Amino acid sequence: MKILVLELARLGDIFQTWPALRGLKRLYPEAQIEVLTRARFEAALEGLDVISKKRILPTRDIMASLLDPEMNVKEAHEKLGAFVAEFREEKYDWILNFSFSPLSSYLTHALSHEKTKVSGYSRTSDGFLAIPDDMSAYVYAQVGVGRPNRFHLAEVFATLVGVDLQVSDWRAPKSMEPHPQAPDVLIHIGASDNKKQISPVKWATILNQFLKISDVKIGLIGASGESALAEQIMASVPAEKIENFVGRTSLQELFSLIAGARLLVGADSAPMHMASLTGTVCVNLSLARVNFWETGPRAPGSVVLRGEDETDFASDKVAMAMKRALKREKQDLTAILSQEGTPSFWHLAPKDSDFEWNFIKAIYMGNDFPMNENEIFRDGIIRLADINLLMVEQIEAVQKGTDIQKVGGIIDRGEEIIETIGKLVPALAPLVRWYQTEKIRIGPDTREKLLERSLQVQNLLQKVLNLYLESYGLTPADLQAQSQDPQEVKK
């Protein structure tokens, strides 16, 4: 079997797919697994011994034609077209799109043949987004910053592959040896983007606090572009106690250092994901722009400290968390702890904050629907049911012969109202996003099939709404009576 995996994201995202790719090879030991990536991030695949071949998207060459003073669109179009046409001849049996981006969805469709199995985003024959599998539908609806998903991305990729991860899937690159002189503690001073980054002043304060309570060896790590930040830190700490590796290591040397260290401290970043593979304990300083449930460190004993911004990270507390993590001592209750299973973290959060996650588990995993007596939520459920029943009526009318032109406007308006309810009542957003995703998944078909599938989705939504209506002592018939007689609303 020939499998193509699209990995067009950055270093850290690629490292998070390693366990799933190992699981894929375990499932299909004879399979030829090829990975399409960008030249800039191909180093993140070195040492991943389950891959038969790396393929590179020629972004630079194509962009060179576009960036030409003549802006040569025709040439860029031809280059990309030729790349896709030649690549398509490989006739892959299975394309796994791990990138979840618009570009990767078009590429997936362009490289697919009639018999190609596709997992992850693709495109329909008329160019609309195609979401072929349930896991991708879940990603589309519920995964990302500000969303209530609590599945780690490594689990998401594994589910897309269809494999249960094993402890042995989390391991360092082949032939990599831990650095014998690695410092005990590594500080990764950078982050995957500026908004997740801790300032040099803050790092220096944390390090000075830590040096008051510990005398272990410390090293700074980071990319060459972060050398100036490293120098600012070094100027404010006892330089003899800290070694500066920033900009001086290849990715493979970095792996070796991380594997040799006892603790890695940093914001959300590629080294944090490398540490999950080497089993190195992490203290992750996680800022609000990151969903730690999805991308937090996975090595046992790791800790996530959460902050809206870096001022929330009191340096003495961070230093203490580092000391405790090194000694594998119990952390205080504000720390978020890495744990086995799903979700991958233990978090002492306010009880209410669990509602949306429990709602998701009910929608997607068949758990019981969590009750919610909040008046805004109740009102949202009633309004959703009201509009949904109206939409069901319209679709059924079209099925019985009513001209779709007559009711199309009502259905479109219904979709707008459902979207608005999702925005106004955040607790209902997971259900609304699930509904909207299922509507997207309907795809091109005959008119009869489209109506049938639409009705199925509306009816599924109604089933969930009915459960809540029932808990409020209402039935769909009550709502229909109310809409015919507005006085009934007051009852």
Added chain:
Amino acid sequence: METQDQNLKNILLRLEKITEEVVKTQGYTTETETLKMLLELAREQVTNENSGS
């Protein structure tokens, strides 16, 4: 860097216009799909400074 950003934005605008026109006249074909890919490739250069190669 600012000049390159502006270049990329100009490229995006032109690609968006071309793609819209081609989709309108030809429908969704292999050619238009390649244009859509080109558009997304260019869009990623604007939104993601780290995907430059």
